Amino acid sequence: MLKIIHKSPGNFVFEDVPKPELKNGEALVEVKSVGICADEIYTYQGKHQDILPLPAVEGHEFGGIVKEIKGESKKIKIGDKVAVFPLIFCGSCYYCTHGLEIDCGSMNYFGTQMIEGGMQEKIAVPIDNCLKLSKDFDIRYASLVEPVSVANHTVGKVKDSNIIINGVGSIGMAMLEIAKAHNNRVIAVDIDEGNLKIAKRLKADLVLNFRDIKKDEKIKSFLKTDKVDVAALSFFNQETIDWVIDIVKKHGLIIAMALPESNLLKLNFWKFIEKAITMRGSIGYSLEEFEESVEMVENETISAGELVTRMFPLSEVKEACEYKIKNNALKVILTN
Numbered sequence: 564m565l566k567i568i569h570k571s572p573g574n575f576v577f578e579d580v581p582k583p584e585l586k587n588g589e590a591l592v593e594v595k596s597v598g599i600c601a602d603e604i605y606t607y608q609g610k611h612q613d614i615l616p617l618p619a620v621e622g623h624e625f626g627g628i629v630k631e632i633k634g635e636s637k638k639i640k641i642g643d644k645v646a647v648f649p650l651i652f653c654g655s656c657y658y659c660t661h662g663l664e665i666d667c668g669s670m671n672y673f674g675t676q677m678i679e680g681g682m683q684e685k686i687a688v689p690i691d692n693c694l695k696l697s698k699d700f701d702i703r704y705a706s707l708v709e710p711v712s713v714a715n716h717t718v719g720k721v722k723d724s725n726i727i728i729n730g731v732g733s734i735g736m737a738m739l740e741i742a743k744a745h746n747n748r749v750i751a752v753d754i755d756e757g758n759l760k761i762a763k764r765l766k767a768d769l770v771l772n773f774r775d776i777k778k779d780e781k782i783k784s785f786l787k788t789d790k791v792d793v794a795a796l797s798f799f800n801q802e803t804i805d806w807v808i809d810i811v812k813k814h815g816l817i818i819a820m821a822l823p824e825s826n827l828l829k830l831n832f833w834k835f836i837e838k839a840i841t842m843r844g845s846i847g848y849s850l851e852e853f854e855e856s857v858e859m860v861e862n863e864t865i866s867a868g869e870l871v872t873r874m875f876p877l878s879e880v881k882e883a884c885e886y887k888i889k890n891n892a893l894k895v896i897l898t899n
C-alpha cells in the first residue's frame with residue numbers, strides 16, 4: 564500500500580509498504596479522506612519547523628472505512644465509516660486525571676513525527692479514537708470533522724453575543740456557522756472578497772473587508788451599539804491585534820486560535836488593562852467537542868460543500884498543496 568512521507572519542505576516520497584499490523588484494541592482504517600491543514604502548508608513552505616518538524620507522515624484530519632478490528636469493540640464494526648479523533652492523551656498526568664485531557668503534557672498527535680497520520684492508504688488507529696459516521700454519510704467529507712472541532716472548541720461556548728470572526732478560511736467559516744447556530748450576531752472579516760461572498764452565503768450578519776477604512780463605523784451602525792463582545796481570530800497579525808483591542812467592548816473577549824507569522828507581537832497593554840479585556844489562546848478540542856462536530860457535519864449545521872473547495876486523489880498531494888496556496892482555497896481534501 565501507498566505511504567507518503569513528507570521528507571523535507573515540498574519533497575514527498577512515495578513508499579510501497581505492507582499494511583500495518585494491528586495491536587489489541589486497534590482498528591485498521593482504509594483512509595478515504597485527508598484534509599490539508601495550514602500545518603501541512605507551513606511544512607510544505609518550510610515554516611514553523613520548530614513546532615512542526617519533518618520528516619513525517621502527515622494528515623491529522625482524516626477518516627475512512629474500518630477494514631479490520633483486533634480485540635473487543637462495542638463502538639464500531641468492520642465496514643463502518645469513521646472520522647478519526649487524532650489526539651492521544653496519556654491518561655495519567657494531572658490534566659488527564661482532572662478532566663482536562665486537552666492540556667495533557669504528553670499528548671500525542673496523529674500526522675506528526677510522534678504518530679504517522681492519514682497520508683497513507685491504511686492506518687492502525689485505537690478503536691476509541693474511531694467515531695462512527697452514519698451509513699449514508701459521504702465519506703469524502705469525513706476529514707472535515709477535525710477542523711470543525713477546532714472551530715467548535717474556539718467559539719462553541721459563545722452564545723447570544725456580537726462576535727467578530729477575523730479570517731474566514733475553512734475554520735473561520737466553521738466558526739461562523741457554529742456561532743450562528745448559537746444565536747450570535749456574526750461579523751465576518753477577511754481581505755479575500757471571494758471568502759467574504761461565501762461568508763455571506765453562510766449567513767454572516769455582516770461581512771467586511773479588513774482593508775475597508777469605514778469598517779468600524781459600519782460595525783457600529785449595524786449593531787446599533789459599539790458593543791462587540793467577542794473577537795475570534797482564525798488569522799491575525801500585528802494589525803489585527805491593534806484593531807481588535809480597539810473594537811471589542813469593555814470586558815470583551817479576544818480568542819486567538821491561529822499561529823501568526825511571527826510569534827512575537829506587541830499588545831497595547833494600557834487598552835488591554837483599562838478595558839479589562841480577556842484574551843485566551845485556543846488549541847485542540849476535547850473528545851466531546853469532536854463528537855459534537857461529527858453531529859454538526861452530519862446534520863449539515865456545517866455546509867460541507869461550501870467549506871471544501873476541491874478534492875484531489877491522495878497521490879496528488881503536491882498538486883493539492885500548490886492549488887491551495889495559489890488559490891487561497893478553503894479546505895482541500897485528498898481522497899482515496
Ligand SMILES: [Zn+2]
Nearest residue numbers: 600601624710
Ligand atoms: Zn488541521
Ligand SMILES: [Zn+2]
Nearest residue numbers: 653656659667
Ligand atoms: Zn495526560
